[in-house]
Amino acid sequence: DVKVTQSSRYLVKRTGEKVFLECVQDMDHENMFWYRQDPGLGLRLIYFSYDVKMKEKGDIPEGYSVSREKKERFSLILESASTNQTSMYLCASSWTGSVTYEQYFGPGTRLTVT
Amino acid sequence: KNQVEQSPQSLIILEGKNCTLQCNYTVSPFSNLRWYKQDTGRGPVSLTIMTFSENTKSNGRYTATLDADTKQSSLHITASQLSDSASYICVVARGSGYALNFGKGTSLLVTP
Numbered sequence: 001d002v003k004v005t006q007s008s009r010y011l012v013k014r015t016g017e018k019v020f021l022e023c024v025q026d027m028d029h030e031n032m033f034w035y036r037q038d039p040g041l042g043l044r045l046i047y048f049s050y051d052v053k054m055k056e057k058g059d060i061p062e063g064y065s066v067s068r069e070k071k072e073r074f075s076l077i078l079e080s081a082s083t084n085q086t087s088m089y090l091c092a093s094s095w096t097g098s099v100t101y102e103q104y105f106g107p108g109t110r111l112t113v114t
Numbered sequence: 115k116n117q118v119e120q121s122p123q124s125l126i127i128l129e130g131k132n133c134t135l136q137c138n139y140t141v142s143p144f145s146n147l148r149w150y151k152q153d154t155g156r157g158p159v160s161l162t163i164m165t166f167s168e169n170t171k172s173n174g175r176y177t178a179t180l181d182a183d184t185k186q187s188s189l190h191i192t193a194s195q196l197s198d199s200a201s202y203i204c205v206v207a208r209g210s211g212y213a214l215n216f217g218k219g220t221s222l223l224v225t226p
Binding site: 004009031040041042043044045090092099100101102103104105106107108110 | 145146148150155156157158159163165203207210214216217
């Protein structure tokens with residue numbers, strides 16, 4: 001089974017702090033994604049990566065950056081956390097060889113910025 | 115504009131009853147349509163994926179249908195159980211399948 005793990009289930013940070021969210025997948029997937037999920041808005045893509053050291057902006061990249069130094073690990077960075085970044089963050093991965101590019105999701109990190 | 119609309123927004127049913135969730139989309143070009151189940155506080159888990167040529171797909175008590183002509187899909191849940199209480203998200207992949215458009219989900223509550 002594909003396993004996608006995220007470093008924290010719950011996180012509380014203060015405004016202005018630098019925040020790191022880590023995601024690790026164990027299936028050698030090329031593609032990894034970061035989403036945020038807010039009530040009434042659904043999932044929105046922040047960034048994705050299709051290879052090590054490669055990254056592409058999603059629909060809402062402002063205020064975020066990412067890092068992918070190793071194939072299995074994809075980090076989301078909030079350079080200076082703000083209260084409007086309070087949300088559920090979901091990481092996902094997929095295999096390029098899959099016909100459907102099915103994405104497998106991690107359990108999520110609920111981030112609260114105070 | 116690529117959009118995925120789900121209805122109803124929320125639904126309450128009695129345990130043992132059937133229910134059907136709807137998904138309409140305007141995504142183009144269409145690649146595939148997925149239904150995910152998301153338990154509260156958890157990540158989404160895939161239930162079914164259907165490509166253009168498939169019009170029905172089952173996963174246990176879950177049956178998804180796809181009408182590519184009318185751009186509609188439904189998820190039918192048979193003999194509901196308390197564990198079916200979750201949010202159900204319709205996702206349409208476009209182009210090569212890489213880019214996804216997410217619906218906002220239907221929140222289902224199954225009561226005893």
